[in-house]
Amino acid sequence: MFNIRGQGLRLAAIAILLTVNAPAHAGDEHPLYASLGDTTRAPIGWIDFCNDNPTECGNGASQPRDIVMSQAAWRDLNKVNHWVNENVKPMTDMDHWGVIEKWSLPTDGYGDCEDYVLLKRKMLIDAGWPREALLITVVRDRKGEGHAVLTVKSDKGEFILDNQNESIVSWTDTGYRFVKRQSQGDPNVWVSLGDGRPAVATASAK
Template structure:
């Protein structure tokens, strides 16, 4: 699907309210890589991250029945069935190739801001919502995260990272996957999967996975 690179930006400040937290910090082992040169504090307190926990809950509820009314040969495209077929073909493929294929597959969807798409300042979409309505940066990252979970990747090795793009001066979100002491970036603004150390203009704010989040500091 054609995309306009000029639209590949996110609404700044969409997570500001979630940063006013009183977390319980954990002395857990940090990742082998200091993501974009930041230091991390970890917490399992997710009460303020309702958009993240909400999208996981909606996906868990809808996933068993998301193919019920979907016919891949029908007049309407069945994005979920095509996505499932795509993922099933990746089982047994080398891990790095899985990352590249998933990144490329989901980056084909058009970028669309939440106020236009949903009439809301910020909305975190399930893969089904994203594939039928497209979405913005965090929606690409969420669908990549769910895709890799489906392929057997450990959740603890992946994070949705919310950051500041210092070149564009906007908020942005990506998926980071930790493998072999590398933090690999899956980004709707970058065609290839790349090592995080190659990106100098991203300043992480926080990152999150199922059951845990990290505050990033310079």
């Protein structure tokens, strides 16, 4: 079992009960799904992470899948988002590792934005969620800085798990500009989301 500071991460071990509501149906004014562009380069840090953690990066192409966003699924998403945001402490890669950018599972309890994403993704996959619906996504935040979030593809739209936001919201309600994310068909293929500015570093503390 994967542990962080001695605490198990499987959903069965998460004893956090949040009062949450299922997502409302998106109105006609907001698209449910982001528009995909051409394939693009993986973000800095992903390839090295996969070399160090091959089991976290999938086994090639697969069939795209969306989850059914039931009340139970929505509760589980909120539990994971809350637990990771509370239990991982923000630290830049420079302070943590002495390098500008390094993707890693936060086994010691510290990490930056993409490390939060990697752990949320791992917890959900370990709990039986399809990796094809859990897409690491690079955005530009409200300051124009590179940032990583987790996109959850569902039958009710795309929702964002974010270490900078305790609430899970539709991708259209984040205020972010979406740059690129993993392909649903292959986690090692990345597709553009329309923002052409380069996102050199995704690291972001809370």
